[in-house]
Every structure is written in structure tokens, then in C-alpha cells.
Amino acid sequence: MLMDPGAEVSVVRPIEWERLGCLAEELDRALGDILPSDSEGPTRERASRTRATSAICAALALRRRTDGTGDLLAPASRSRGAVLAMGVEPEEYLRQALGRSRSPDGGRGPQFHWSDLERGILGPIRPPGTSLEVMAGATLSFRMRKQDRVGLVLADGSECATGAWHEGLNFAAVRRCPLVVVVDAPAPPRGPEPDASEDPRQGIRPTRLTSWLDLCDGYGIRGRSAPIDDLSALHETVAESLERARAGGGVQLVEIRGSRRPGSDEGLPEPRAESRSDDEGPSALFPAMAEEIGEQVDRALRSVLDDREPEGREALHPILSDRDATVPWYRDPAGRMGSRRAPTSANAASTSETR
Amino acid sequence: MERTEGGPGNAEVPGAPEHATRTRRGEPVTFLEAISEALFEEMDRDPRVFLMGEDIGSYGGAFKVTRDFLGYFGSERVIDTPISEAGFTGAAAGAAHMGLRPVVEIQFMDFISPAYDVITNYIATSLYRGSGPQSLVIRGPVGGGNRGGPFHSQNVEMAFFHTPGLKIVYPSTARDAKGLLKAAIRDDDPVIFEEHKGLYRSPALREVLPDEDYVVPIGKARVARAGTDLTVVTYGMMVHRSSEAADRLFEEDGVSVEILDLRTLLPMDDEAIMRSVRKTGRLLVVHEDTRTGGIAGEIAMRVNEQAFEWLDAPILRVTAIDAPVPYAAPLEDYFLPGVDDIVTAARYLAKY
Numbered sequence: 001m002l003m004d005p006g007a008e009v010s011v012v013r014p015i016e017w018e019r020l021g022c023l024a025e026e027l028d029r030a031l032g033d034i035l036p037s038d039s040e041g042p043t044r045e046r047a048s049r050t051r052a053t054s055a056i057c058a059a060l061a062l063r064r065r066t067d068g069t070g071d072l073l074a075p076a077s078r079s080r081g082a083v084l085a086m087g088v089e090p091e092e093y094l095r096q097a098l099g100r101s102r103s104p105d106g107g108r109g110p111q112f113h114w115s116d117l118e119r120g121i122l123g124p125i126r127p128p129g130t131s132l133e134v135m136a137g138a139t140l141s142f143r144m145r146k147q148d149r150v151g152l153v154l155a156d157g158s159e160c161a162t163g164a165w166h167e168g169l170n171f172a173a174v175r176r177c178p179l180v181v182v183v184d185a186p187a188p189p190r191g192p193e194p195d196a197s198e199d200p201r202q203g204i205r206p207t208r209l210t211s212w213l214d215l216c217d218g219y220g221i222r223g224r225s226a227p228i229d230d231l232s233a234l235h236e237t238v239a240e241s242l243e244r245a246r247a248g249g250g251v252q253l254v255e256i257r258g259s260r261r262p263g264s265d266e267g268l269p270e271p272r273a274e275s276r277s278d279d280e281g282p283s284a285l286f287p288a289m290a291e292e293i294g295e296q297v298d299r300a301l302r303s304v305l306d307d308r309e310p311e312g313r314e315a316l317h318p319i320l321s322d323r324d325a326t327v328p329w330y331r332d333p334a335g336r337m338g339s340r341r342a343p344t345s346a347n348a349a350s351t352s353e354t355r
Numbered sequence: 356m357e358r359t360e361g362g363p364g365n366a367e368v369p370g371a372p373e374h375a376t377r378t379r380r381g382e383p384v385t386f387l388e389a390i391s392e393a394l395f396e397e398m399d400r401d402p403r404v405f406l407m408g409e410d411i412g413s414y415g416g417a418f419k420v421t422r423d424f425l426g427y428f429g430s431e432r433v434i435d436t437p438i439s440e441a442g443f444t445g446a447a448a449g450a451a452h453m454g455l456r457p458v459v460e461i462q463f464m465d466f467i468s469p470a471y472d473v474i475t476n477y478i479a480t481s482l483y484r485g486s487g488p489q490s491l492v493i494r495g496p497v498g499g500g501n502r503g504g505p506f507h508s509q510n511v512e513m514a515f516f517h518t519p520g521l522k523i524v525y526p527s528t529a530r531d532a533k534g535l536l537k538a539a540i541r542d543d544d545p546v547i548f549e550e551h552k553g554l555y556r557s558p559a560l561r562e563v564l565p566d567e568d569y570v571v572p573i574g575k576a577r578v579a580r581a582g583t584d585l586t587v588v589t590y591g592m593m594v595h596r597s598s599e600a601a602d603r604l605f606e607e608d609g610v611s612v613e614i615l616d617l618r619t620l621l622p623m624d625d626e627a628i629m630r631s632v633r634k635t636g637r638l639l640v641v642h643e644d645t646r647t648g649g650i651a652g653e654i655a656m657r658v659n660e661q662a663f664e665w666l667d668a669p670i671l672r673v674t675a676i677d678a679p680v681p682y683a684a685p686l687e688d689y690f691l692p693g694v695d696d697i698v699t700a701a702r703y704l705a706k707y
Contacts (some may be wrong), residue, residue: 105485115486117452123486130477133445140446144405144431164472167442174437258682318482319519321543323622329660 017060017231021053022290025079026297028052031097034301040088050129050228054256055079055154057231058182059086061239062152066119071242072138072151074122074131079154080112086119090300100307107310128159132168132181138180139177150178150245154239157184161206169251173219176250180241183212185225212255223253372423373547378564387555389564390494391420391471393536394458396568398660401456404540405432407443408460417462418496418555444470444493448478450465451491456540461495465509465547478545479520492539494548497525498592498643499675499691504682510591510644512620515547516653522573523621525549527594529560529616534571542573551592551643559595574619576627582613585637585704588628588654591616593641593692600697610705620650628654629662636667637704641697646674668707673700 055075059082062071066087075082084093088104095102099109104116115123122138125131132153139151159165160183172179186207209215216223222244226237234256241252317324368376375395377384384392398404405428406421412435415422425433436443440461447457461467467474471491478489499508512523522544526532532550539546554560579594580601581605587597594616601612615631617624632638638658640651658670673692681687 043503088496095673108485111484113484113486115481115484116453117487122449122452123484125477127476130445133442133473134449134452136442137446137449137451137457138453140447141450141455144450144455163469164441164445167437167439168445170437171439171442171446175434318604318621321482321488325519346425 002123013060013235014231015289017053017057017235018286019289019293020056020060020084021049021081022293023090023297024052024056024084025049027081027093027097030297031094032070034169034305035077051078051156052081054228054231054234055082056085057235058082058154058238058254061235061242062086062120062150064120068118068120069147069149070120071149072117072120072122072135073154074135074151075124075130075154076131076156076159077124078113078156082154083121086116086121088116090297091304094300094304095307098304099309100300100304101314102307107141107314127162127164128155129162129164129168131155131159133171134168135179136168136172136175136177139172139179139246140175142178143175148246150180150242152242153179153181155181155183156221157187157212158206160186160212169215169219172251173221176248178245178248178250180238180252180254182238182254182256185255186210186212186325210330213245216253221251221253222249223255225239225255228256228258273319357572363435368399370427372421372427374419374422375424378566381563381565381566383561384529384533385556385558386529386532386550386560387418387420387486389533390536390550391422393533394421395427396536397458397540397559398424398432398479400568400613401540403454403456404458405434405450405455406458406460407434407436407447409436409438409462411435411460416460420460440466440468440470441473445473445477447491447493448473448481448489451489451545452487456490456492458492458494460480461493463503463507464495464497464511465506467493467495467511467547468514471514473491474521474545474547479518481520482544483520483568488543489545490543492536492542492546492548494536494539494550496552497549498551498553499680499687500592502682502684502687503680505679508680508687510549510642512547512549513644513648513650516621516650520545521621522546522619524573524619525551525591526571526618527551527579527591527616529562530564531571531577531616533564534569535573535618537568537572538570541570546573549591553592553633554595555601561634571618574622574624576624577616577618578613578627578631579616579631580612580614582611582635584611584635585639585701586613586615586628586631586635587641587697587701588615588617588631588637589641590620591643593643596692596694597641597697600666600701603694603698604701604705608702608705610701612701623654623657625657625661628658632655632658632662636665638666638668638670638705639697639700639704640670640672641692642672642674644675645677646672647677650672669702671700671704673697 052236061074064070064086101107103109105114113123115121135153136149141150163186186209213223224237226234237254241254245252319325374388375391411421412425412433444459447459450457481489497510515521524535524539526535538547588596597614604610604612613631640654642649655670673696675689681690
């Protein structure tokens, strides 16, 4: 299967962006409806529709394949909806989120830290920042093998304060890896300013920078910015950066301006408004499409809820490629501890005979 | 030892690093040269194998393991990295995802700690998380006795020993070093490969290796010395210290010591340990690593679970003391387990 983007943005593409963005939002809404509100995991980091759509819009600029020869995407948890652009079906998404046995990782969820390298997905990674290190190596392999492939990292900005992120970015820059990093512009301070007379940028913030583009000269990489509320411009910026990286231009950074993180930015003294209001979203613009997607998600959810959950013993594998975890003797039906019998009165008298 | 298909053959390789091809010329090799030969032969055999590390290219590595590799294999396969253990170990994980087989050199294994996150949280869990195998090797020098102090002398095995998803190899001879490293590179799981720097150029370890493509299976211990009165389970440098002690014990006390060289710490060869313990009834565990949380505790518990009835004495251990590795010679000599310590503990056990 081959899903190449074209150079131009036709009228069809924005509709596709909106459709997949709406689908991502509906999937997370469905999960939020059935999972406890205090549950850890998938529901904790729901993406806004704007974020989901922008991530999908960026991912659709990749050359997508299903045989492991296409480009590679590493989304952040909050931009995980971009996997829909790589060919993940709603049922798969829900199975993974609900930890069903037939999920992509075999029921080890609910989590999204799985990968499908055939479809070019390197799942979100914890702790944040590590994805850049790993993608540096993945794209290094493209260069070593002279493959016409690139990698795309979607970062939400919170990981940019980690050492892993900077080591990965530096490594990729030094080796001129074919890698594009899309990152939200630095968030403003999360708490009240310490003193109005001081620099207003002080406070609890992940960085003193007001733009990640200020890093680019230091790392020797190229950077551009794109607005989150102009998907066509965002798509073209990412596409152009991908092709530049593919052509040997090394690491490219694309900073997205105007995004807001639910959760991380909730404590802002003056939260910025969403870039787009609901009235401008697909529900309003394409009501029939939105309704159809809602029904599609409901059908998928009913189907997935019928799937079985994994059995406990499936926790034993795969630990290593050539061996599983050992079953503790007290869970062994034979009740044996290593080479001797379990200490019961019935067999206590016979233990000396085993010597 | 297992013979495998393919291999170095007898032909000279023009331009090949001289120290990495001694076996082809029938010359003996040191422990370090055995490591170099394993790397060279695997890179020559498999284009997916490549090296990353600090100063491994033009400088040839801090211990010159990869001297002249850059000229032979080129800068795409012998990659000098920035000082960024987390960064390049993470990059190795990415390359492994794409089907390559990276071998990462940590200049001194003490410096592996910045990469602890990516090794334990990412690499070790990849297969289990459904993200595929991580076929990579992280290797480097460990061990004390060289007055390197706390930053250049540690043994790091126990920092990773309790992490499911990793293998840990720690050879004691040149033959095993070469065969185990080749096996590690071909293994589908991530392998941490520890090389005691005190063994690197030890004249006593120089030997002529088989001029064939052999591997030593991961997960199999070796009886380094057969005996009947007590078992010493050990690995790395302590195999040789234990051998010295065993000589003395036999000459002075008539005690016959069996030495089991673990070679692989994870997965551990329980069968070999139990076989020996059932034979001798007495067990002494010797390791250079510090005492608390050392591998001796795990071995003792396994024997307790699997061979308790065969024991005629308590399980004892000889280890480094629980302190950072000292710089000062008198302090480091006191810190490290020595032959006298092993003899003392073994005598106690033998008489128990």
C-alpha cells in the first residue's frame, strides 16, 4: 500500500485532515465516556481537536507505506491521533486503549507506547524526550543505508527541557540525520509572575526561550514556524521541511505557534482561547460527516468491548526473544519449589530421599 | 563453543587492523585483542553491524579496541559520538528498530549511568511493549585495581541485573570474550557486555584462539576448575583470583575447589550452579562488585530455593566492601576482594 502526499494542497486534503481530526477526537471522547475519570493512561492526555488535527495534518505530509519502507512518525502522547494518518483503524486504536487481547501490542495496554514499524509508527515514549534520541538513530539508519526515508517527531514542548531531548537533537544534528522535529512553541509561565517589575517571562516555565527557533543556530539546524490555525500553511511547512531533510539537508525544526495544551496549560492565569471555536470545527462545517464518524466510533467501540481481555499468565512473555519469565513455584500447579517439593507435611519425610 | 557458518577464513584481509586479525595468522591474542577480533569479524561478516562511542574512530578508543577500524570500515560504521551516553544509546535503539545491529562502546562503564533511563525504560521493555526486539550490544571496560577511583573502576552489572528484558555477559578469558561478544552481536536481545580492564592486556590470558567462526552460547556457565569439596561461583577477574586461591587451598589444605565461571549473569545458568552445589554441598560466591545488593544474594536465594537439602554449610560470599571505589592504592587494595579473602572464607566453609 502506498499513500504519498502530493506537493500541492487540494481542496480534498483539508477535508481529510478535518475528518481524521474529528475521528481522533471522537475516539478519545468515547474512551473518556467509558473509562473512570481518575484512571491513569489513555484518557489522561486527551488532545484538543485542534491539536489532533494539526498532528494529523503534519503526519499526512509523510510518505506512508505499510511494508516498512516508508517514512517514520514518532507522535507524542497528546498527538497520538496522528497514528490514524498512518493507517491505524478505529478498532485498533480502541483495542489498544482498552487493553484488549487482540490489540496491536497483544493486550499489554491500556497504553499507547507501542510501535508498528511496518506502518512507520514509533509509539509515544516515556520519559518524554527519549523519542528524539531513538528517532535520531532510526533516521541515522536511513542515511547509512542510503534510503529515501525521513523521520518526523511530534513534540508538545514539555520534553524540550530534558537532557534526552537535547542529546538526541544534538546527535541528529551532528550526523545530519534526515529528521524533522515539529514542536509547540514554548508555553508561557504556568504560575503568577513573581514580580511585575521583573521580566514578565519569569515564573514557572520550561524554558527562558520564547521560541525554539532560537535554538537552531546553536545546533546548526534549520528552523521554521507555522501557525496551528492555518492547516494548509502548517502542512506545506512540514512537507517542505521533510523534503529538505530527505534531500540531505539534515535536521529541520518546525515550531507551531498558537497551540494550547489541555492539562499543562490549565493553570495559566489568562488561558489563551482555542485557535478555533467549535463553531468553526467539522461538527459545524460538515455535520453529516461528524455524525457519520460518531456512529463509526460507536460501532467500533461496541465491537471492541466484546473482545476478551488478556489472561494473567500472558504477563510472562515476551521478556526475551528466547525465554519467558519464570512462573513462581507457588503459582505452579505442581506446587514444586525448584527441584524440591514444596514444604508440606505430606512430603517432608521424603525430602531426604531426594538427596 | 559452537561452530557457525561462515567466518574469518585464513586469508589475509588487506588493510585490516593488525591487532584484530592475529588469529588468522596463528598468533596468540590478549583479552583485548579477542574483543577487537570479535568486533572486526562481525562487522566484516554482517553489514548491519556498526559501532558507536566516544573516541572510537580516529583515536581508536580509550583502550584502542577499535584502533584502525575507522580506516577499514569508514565513518558510517565507526561513529565517533559527542559525549552523550544517553543520546547515542538511544540512537542505537532507533537503529536497532530499523534492523541494524549497533554495538555501543561506553568509554568506561561507570559512564553508563546517564543512559540508565533509555536502557531500562525503553530498550529493555521494547519487546514486551509490542515495539519489537532490540538487537544491540552495550559494551565497555569495568573493574578496579587500576587506581581509577570511583569514576573509572565500577562494576555495573547489578544496576541492570533486576531489569527484565536485558542480558548481561561478563567473560573471564580471551576465548570466551571473543565467542560471547560474537554471540551477543548476533543475539536478538539487548546485551550489556562487561570487560574487566585488568584482563585486557594480561600476559597470562594471551592464547591462540581457534581460527574458525565460533560463538560461546549466552546463558551457559563454564566449569573453570573441577573439584569435589566446595564450589566457588564467580565471574570476570575473580575467576583468576579464585583459581589462585584454589591452588593454595589444595596445596596447603588438600581442599578440592570447583570453580564455576558464570560467563553470563543474566540469564543465569541455574542448572550449572545447582549441579555443582549438589556435588560439593558447599558454596562460596565471589564477586568484585560491592557487597550489598550484589549478585551473591541472588545466587544464595536461588540455591535456597532449588538445592537447600544438598547444603552442608551456610552459603558465604567474598566481595568488595560497601564503599565507593577508592583512588588511593592502600585503600583500593583493601576495598577489593583478594586471594587471601577467598582462602579464608573457603577454609571456613571446608571445615564447617
